Amino acid sequence: MADTKERKLPAPSISAETQAYWDAAAKGKLLVRKCTSCGEAHHYPRTICPFCFSDKTEWIEASGKGTIYSYSVMRRAPVPYAMAYVTLAEGPRMVTNIVDCDFDKLRCELPVRLVFRPTDGGPPLPMFTPA
Amino acid sequence: MSIKGKAYIAGIYEHPTRLAKDLSLAQIHAEVAKEALEDAGLTKDDVDGYFCAGDAPGLGPMSMVEYMGLRPRHVDSTDTGGSSYVLHVGHAAEAIAAGKCKVALITLAGRPRAEGMATGTVPRSRGGTPTPDEPFEFPYGPTVVNMYAMCAMRHMYEFGTTAEQLAWIKVAASHHAQHNPHALLREVVTVEDVVNSPMISDPLRRLDCCVITDGGGAIVVVAPEIARSLKRPKVKLLGASEFIKTQMGGKVDLTYSGARFTGQAAFAEAGVKPSDMKYVSIYDSFTITVLMQLEDLGFAEKGKGGRLVADGNLISGVGKLPFNTDGGGLCSNHPGNRGGLTKVLEAVRQLRGEAHPAVQVKNCDFALAHGTGGSLGLRHGSATVILGRE
Ligand SMILES: [Zn+2]
Numbered sequence: 001m002a003d004t005k006e007r008k009l010p011a012p013s014i015s016a017e018t019q020a021y022w023d024a025a026a027k028g029k030l031l032v033r034k035c036t037s038c039g040e041a042h043h044y045p046r047t048i049c050p051f052c053f054s055d056k057t058e059w060i061e062a063s064g065k066g067t068i069y070s071y072s073v074m075r076r077a078p079v080p081y082a083m084a085y086v087t088l089a090e091g092p093r094m095v096t097n098i099v100d101c102d103f104d105k106l107r108c109e110l111p112v113r114l115v116f117r118p119t120d121g122g123p124p125l126p127m128f129t130p131a
Numbered sequence: 132m133s134i135k136g137k138a139y140i141a142g143i144y145e146h147p148t149r150l151a152k153d154l155s156l157a158q159i160h161a162e163v164a165k166e167a168l169e170d171a172g173l174t175k176d177d178v179d180g181y182f183c184a185g186d187a188p189g190l191g192p193m194s195m196v197e198y199m200g201l202r203p204r205h206v207d208s209t210d211t212g213g214s215s216y217v218l219h220v221g222h223a224a225e226a227i228a229a230g231k232c233k234v235a236l237i238t239l240a241g242r243p244r245a246e247g248m249a250t251g252t253v254p255r256s257r258g259g260t261p262t263p264d265e266p267f268e269f270p271y272g273p274t275v276v277n278m279y280a281m282c283a284m285r286h287m288y289e290f291g292t293t294a295e296q297l298a299w300i301k302v303a304a305s306h307h308a309q310h311n312p313h314a315l316l317r318e319v320v321t322v323e324d325v326v327n328s329p330m331i332s333d334p335l336r337r338l339d340c341c342v343i344t345d346g347g348g349a350i351v352v353v354a355p356e357i358a359r360s361l362k363r364p365k366v367k368l369l370g371a372s373e374f375i376k377t378q379m380g381g382k383v384d385l386t387y388s389g390a391r392f393t394g395q396a397a398f399a400e401a402g403v404k405p406s407d408m409k410y411v412s413i414y415d416s417f418t419i420t421v422l423m424q425l426e427d428l429g430f431a432e433k434g435k436g437g438r439l440v441a442d443g444n445l446i447s448g449v450g451k452l453p454f455n456t457d458g459g460g461l462c463s464n465h466p467g468n469r470g471g472l473t474k475v476l477e478a479v480r481q482l483r484g485e486a487h488p489a490v491q492v493k494n495c496d497f498a499l500a501h502g503t504g505g506s507l508g509l510r511h512g513s514a515t516v517i518l519g520r521e
Contacts, residue, residue, distance in 0.1 A: 010256075012266035022266075042380035044267035050380035070288070070385055072280035072332045074272065076252045083277040083332075085383060092381025095268045095509075108288040125270055 007079045011122020020059055021045055022123040030062040030114055030126045032090050043092035064114030065089040066128060073103045086112055086128050100129040133400055138224035138235075139358035140366040140518065142171025142351030143476045145457075147313045149464060151345035152245045156188050157198045159240035159347040164199060167349035172361045173234060180205040180232030180352075182223060184215035186241050186467045195238065205232040211375070211512025212504025213414065213465075215239075216350065216472035218514035220500075221371025223352035233354040240347030241467015250343045250468050251275040252331065264378075268509065275468075276340060276417070277332040278508030283419035284334055285385045289434065294334055296437035297418040298325035301338050301461050303445035304415065308458025310487040315342045316462040325418075339418040341459075346466035348476055364483040369497075370401030370517040377510045386434075388420075389513030390427035390501055398429070401517040403497055405429040408517075410481040410492045411452060412474035412500040415459045416507075424501055425452075428515070447490040456481065456490035471502030475516065482520040496520045 014022050024031045033045035037054035048055050071084035082098040084106075098106060099117060112128035119125055144166035151159060160183070168174060181203040183191045191208035195201075205226045211218055216239055223235035243250055254272045256265065286292045302322055308314040320338060328338040358365050376389035398404055405428060413421045413428075422436040430452060431439040444450030457463050457477040460470040478498040480486045498518050505511040 007272075010270050012270050013261045014266065015261075018266060040380075044264055044381075046263070069383075070281040070285040072277045072284055072334075074252070074274065074277045074332045075330050076276075076332065077272070081272055083271065083273060083281065085281065085385070088381075093378070093383045094381065095271055095273065097271050108285060119270060127271075 007081055009117060009119040009125055011119040012125070017047055018045060025116065025126060026123045028116055030064060031059045032062045032088065032092060033057050034060045041090045041092055043094045060090070062114070063089045065131070066112050068098065068106065068108055068110045068112055069093050070108055071098060071106050082106060084128070097127045098129065099127050132228065134221065134224035134228050134371055135369050135400055136367055137228035137355065138352050138368045139355060140220070140350060140368065140479050141353040141358055141361050141363055142167040142173065143349070143479050144170055145348040145464065145473060145476050146346040146466070148346050149313070149315045149344040150244050151242050156240055156242060157195065160187060160195055160238045161199050163240065163347045163349035164236055164238050167351050168236070171351045171353070171363060173351060175200065177234045178236045179203055180223060180226055180235035182207045182219040182235060182237040184208060184239070185210040186239055186469055203232065211373070211514065213416070213469035214471045214502030214504035214512045214514040215469065217475060217500055217502035217516055218373045218512065220350060220352055220368065220475055220516050221373060221514065224368045224371060227352065227354045233357055235352040237350040237352065237472070238347065239466060239469060239472040241469060242345045243343055243468055244345045251340060273509060275506065276335055278506045279417045279419055280332040280335040281508045282385045282423065286419065286423065287334060289386055290437070292422065292437040294326050295322050296441050297339055297422060298322040299441045299443070300415070300418040300421045300445065301325050303443065304455055304459045304461035306446045307456045307490050308462035310489040311458045311463050314458040314463035315344055335417055335419065341416050341461050341465045341470065342463070343468065344464050344466055346464055348466065348472045350472065350475055365521040366479050366482045367519045367521045368516060369403065369519045370397035371515065372396035372400070373512065373514045375510070375512050385508060388423050388427050388503060388507060389511060390424045390503070390515065393501070393513045393515040394428035397515040397517050403517060407497045408499050409495045410456065410478065410498040411454050412478045412498070413454050414470055414474060414501055414503045415455055415461045416470060416503070418461070420503055420507060421454070423507070424503065428499070428501060447492060453492050456486050469504070471504060471514065474500040474502055478518055482518055
């Protein structure tokens with residue numbers, strides 16, 4: 001089963017804390033929040049590090065490379081889609097979708113690369129496709 | 132301070148309805164409260180502690196205390212989804228041990244069927260101020276079923292768990308449900324039936340999922356001196372624990388649940404171990420939920436849950452670990468999409484010797500009830516209680 005039909009994606013709600021993330025997405029870039037105190041990157045992004053509670057966090061640009069940690073193809077939807085967690089090369093695992101792929105050939109640990117998909121009136125969503 | 136032996140479950144009730152078109156939500160809360168108090172041999176005016184969660188209308192305790200005409204001096208509306216009511220049993224025992232109340236009433240009610248809710252397959256935004264996770268999850272289409280499915284997918288990848296092993300969990304539940312006249316699904320199913328049912332979200336099929344039902348239930352937790360004054364068999368609370376498991380800032384691990392922590396803590400408090408349990412009530416939103424929790428609670432090594440649940444080992448009278456003898460959420464009831472309260476109810480029935488004779492465990496002296504609320508694949512609240520017959 002291939003991903004051919006287009007899903008309508010809702011726009012994410014944006015706060016001042018995450019504005020930069022979505023501004024970057026609009027330019028085709030995926031940002032990750034990294035702590036300069038403990039050196040750990042995290043996702044979803046926060047100003048205060050969830051590992052050491054330092055407020056010394058900054059944006060870094062992700063390479064866009066990752067692997068599928070787990071996935072599930074939602075068959076009971078008007079347009080079936082592949083829900084996934086992708087492990088970014090920078091460390092954190094993020095909730096996302098796998099697109100432009102043969103759903104039946106997906107597997108855990110498959111290498112993937114970053115793509116973006118437009119939303120309904122908002123910034124595009126970072127998603128992944130087999131590398 | 133420990134809650135061990137400081138509180139007893141004196142009254143229980145499960146609403147027989149599975150489709151409540153003609154009942155209001157508040158009415159179901161009150162009906163189950165009335166029956167659970169009658170089961171205990173107590174009255175509304177004895178209640179001085181009230182517990183409810185997000186299923187209650189309005190601001191929970193305020194609306195329901197007024198509707199039922201209660202006068203509690205202690206209230207708690209902690210909401211950890213479907214596990215809330217297991218957690219409430221522990222909190223009620225804490226409040227009783229601290230002298231804050233003596234008769235604690237816990238209620239649950241829900242009408243997802245009457246309201247035509249698409250429970251498992253449609254992404255839901257909570258509305259209002261978005262939770263901090265929402266922009267990074269909701270637009271991608273997380274549903275109840277696909278997030279649990281991702282746990283199953285990873286479990287299969289890491290440990291070789293099979294669809295047939297998961298299917299045995301539903302098969303066992305169906306063997307029990309055939310004896311429950313109120314169960315939504317009373318037909319005994321086979322492993323073949325489960326693995327050939329329609330795929331919902333890989334690798335979970337329709338029969339890997341729990342039922343969607345209206346209904347409710349109530350629990351009355353009392354101080355030891357109250358329990359001694361009542362005529363019902365005594366079910367003592369021995370241990371209780373709760374935990375919130377999250378995505379841990381991106382270090383998410385889908386292979387285990389918060390039960391890893393609540394089981395250990397509850398067993399330590401109770402001074403017993405998994406092998407002492409004669410019966411277990413395990414939250415069963417999906418087959419994978421049961422398998423992971425059994426591993427995490429210490430009934431099997433991590434990754435070997437598939438072997439534990441296979442070949443009828445969870446069927447009462449057949450296997451070594453009888454579970455969910457009322458048919459559980461997989462076959463009988465999952466009122467309001469919140470299955471924690473009914474887990475406690477069947478554990479109490481087993482300890483009282485009041486389960487259906489066909490599924491009653493002989494000499495049932497120790498039982499465990501465990502709940503998972505929220506989403507196993509996103510963030511969830513776990514709660515465990517260990518109960519003993521006195
Ligand atoms: Zn840090």
